[in-house]
Amino acid sequence: MFRYLTAGESHGPALVGIVDGLPAGMRVDFELLSAQMQRRQGGHGRGRRMQIETDAVDFLAGLRGGVTLGSPLAVIIRNKDFDNVRALMDPRTGSGPPITRPRPGHADYAGAVKYRHRDLRNVLERASARETAMRVAIGEIARQYIGLIGISVSGFVLQIGDVAVAIPEGTPSAIELDASPVRCHDAEASAAMVACIDQAKANGDTLGGVFAVCASGMPVGLGANRQPFDRLDARIAAAMMSVQTVKAVEVGTGIVTGGYVGSRSHDTFEPGADKPSRGSNRAGGIEGGMSNGQDIVVQVRVKPIATLMNPLASVDLTTGEIAKATIVRSDVCAVPAASIIGEAMVCLALAEAVSEKYGADSVEELRANFEASQKGALALFAVPKHDGPVIAPQG
Numbered sequence: 001m002f003r004y005l006t007a008g009e010s011h012g013p014a015l016v017g018i019v020d021g022l023p024a025g026m027r028v029d030f031e032l033l034s035a036q037m038q039r040r041q042g043g044h045g046r047g048r049r050m051q052i053e054t055d056a057v058d059f060l061a062g063l064r065g066g067v068t069l070g071s072p073l074a075v076i077i078r079n080k081d082f083d084n085v086r087a088l089m090d091p092r093t094g095s096g097p098p099i100t101r102p103r104p105g106h107a108d109y110a111g112a113v114k115y116r117h118r119d120l121r122n123v124l125e126r127a128s129a130r131e132t133a134m135r136v137a138i139g140e141i142a143r144q145y146i147g148l149i150g151i152s153v154s155g156f157v158l159q160i161g162d163v164a165v166a167i168p169e170g171t172p173s174a175i176e177l178d179a180s181p182v183r184c185h186d187a188e189a190s191a192a193m194v195a196c197i198d199q200a201k202a203n204g205d206t207l208g209g210v211f212a213v214c215a216s217g218m219p220v221g222l223g224a225n226r227q228p229f230d231r232l233d234a235r236i237a238a239a240m241m242s243v244q245t246v247k248a249v250e251v252g253t254g255i256v257t258g259g260y261v262g263s264r265s266h267d268t269f270e271p272g273a274d275k276p277s278r279g280s281n282r283a284g285g286i287e288g289g290m291s292n293g294q295d296i297v298v299q300v301r302v303k304p305i306a307t308l309m310n311p312l313a314s315v316d317l318t319t320g321e322i323a324k325a326t327i328v329r330s331d332v333c334a335v336p337a338a339s340i341i342g343e344a345m346v347c348l349a350l351a352e353a354v355s356e357k358y359g360a361d362s363v364e365e366l367r368a369n370f371e372a373s374q375k376g377a378l379a380l381f382a383v384p385k386h387d388g389p390v391i392a393p394q395g
Contacts, residue, residue, distance in 0.1 A: 002145075002355035004138050004348065010128035011089045013082050017075040017134045019141060021355050022062070024070030025363035029144060033057055036140040036340065040133060043336025044181040045197040045207070047329055049130070052081045057137045070361055073141065077133055089125070099124070100318045103325040105306035112317065120317075120326065129244040129334065132341045139344020142351035148363060149354065149370045150217040153346050155339035157184045158299065159210035160193040161200065167299065171214045183211075183336040201332045204310025208245065208303045211339035213346045215285070215296040219370070220377060222291040222353040231289025232296075232353055239345040240300050243338065248301035252284025267294075274378055291353075298346065302338050305331055 001021050008015035037055040055077055062073035082089060088096040098119035102108035111123030143153055154171050157180075158164060165186045172185035182197075184190040193209075200207045223232025237249040257265040268279035278294060285296035307330035314325035331337075358373065360366040 001359065002142070002351045006131060006134045006138070008077075008079075008131065008134065009089065009125035010079075010130035011081055011085045011125060012079060013089075013091065014079055015077045015131065015134040017138045019062075019073040019075065019138050021359070022068045022070070022073060022141070022145060023360050023362050023366050024068055026068040026145060026148065028063065028066055028068070028141065030057075030066065032144070033137065033140045036136055036143075036344075037133070039178070040136045040337050040340045042181075043183060043334070044194050045201070045331055045333030045335075046337065047331040049081065049329055052084075053133075054080065055133050055137075073138075075134065075137055075141075077137060079130075088121070096121075098318075099326050100316050101314045101323045101326045102317065103306045103308075104312045104314065105303065108326070109317075118318070124328070127244070129341075132243065132337075132344075135243075135348070136341055136344045139341075139347045142347040143343070146347060146350050146354050148366060149219065149358065151215060151219075151350060151354070152217055153213060153215045153343050153350070155183070155211055155213040155343040155346075157182050157193070157209060157211045157335055157339055160184075160333060160335050161196040161207045161209065163189055163192045163196050164210070165189045167212055167297070171216060171295075181336075183339050197333045201309075204308055206304040206306075206308055206331070207333040207335070208301070208305075209333070209335035210299060210301050211335060211342055212297065212299045213339070213342045214298075215346055215350060218285055218291045218293055218296055219374065220291060220293040221373075222350065222357055223286070223289050224356075225289045232291055232349070233284075233286045233289060235349045235352065236286075236296070236298060236346060239349040240298065240342060243300075243341055243345060245302045245305060245334070245338065246300055247303045250284075250299040250301075251286055252297055253282045254284070257282055275381075296346070298342075300338070300342055302335055305334060 003021055004019045006017045041050045041055060058076050060074040060076055062069055062071045088094050099121045102120060107123055107127035108120045112120055117123055156172050156177050158167060160182060168185055176185055177183045180190045182190050182193045184193060197207060224230035233251050240246055240249045267282055269276045270279055281294045285291055285294040307328055311325040311327055314323055316323040358366055358369040360369055
């Protein structure tokens, strides 16, 4: 089964990931991997950390000649900024003055109480969204894995601050999105979003927003209704909610259809060439916890980043006195980057489901399992063809 783990602190020596369950014989496209890492670092509103890091991905195990061996894949991204804070973050000797003023909206306070830390740095280093660099790396590997059976995934921005656009009918092209400084398909809205970010920066504030992720080329039947956590929508929602600053996940048009009657909420069946087609996609490609063959469409709402240059009120945990929240280097807006992270999380969730349904030890076996499943699905409800007249049964 496909599974993964990540480790590493924001300013530690490196981020590390392990991916288990990839079939042997999958060639990794390093150019696509590098491009995806650069997309995560981009977007208007990012902080100075992105000017330091290059997010170069290296492999320590599970790969030979660029091809997976079937054994666990070990991935590493070295943090260049570690050299600037080695005295603080060295795993053996690191020490320094404690951070004691928690930021409202961050993991600082809850983590300090949970782990009994008196220095908030011990919490915020792992809680930082820097960790998502590794998720994007292994998410791209998952993307290439699910791409073996024709699934593609794309993320884009719908809202930053109070500037919003409707979700487009078709998925915007990669060229179109990469050309936008905020990964929005609408040029006028994109410019307004940039201005909104600039104003927030001038005010020492931050901005959240909404992004969407679409998965195309979906087969029918990924996920299951056997147990609650087998459901594909539950897995995708959990994957998205695990991303820092994410506060809400919507599959299809789930929010607006909550106020509709049933006749306005569901997607009608219509005759098709070799299988039924659908009159709409309000379900977002998932029904009963399983993919239904339509595009999976997920919208994700991201809160503003918790670190403000004009900080909110807090308390010094060592003295109990009123104080301003801690200021650390941060972004003004990370919604464009969050759309790339969201892509990675959908790819990882789908990779788990693909592995369960078509899982195999090699790429050849994976493709054979997939093709056999597709043929079986097409034959399941096929209308029998007769050369002569149909004779009704007697009696």
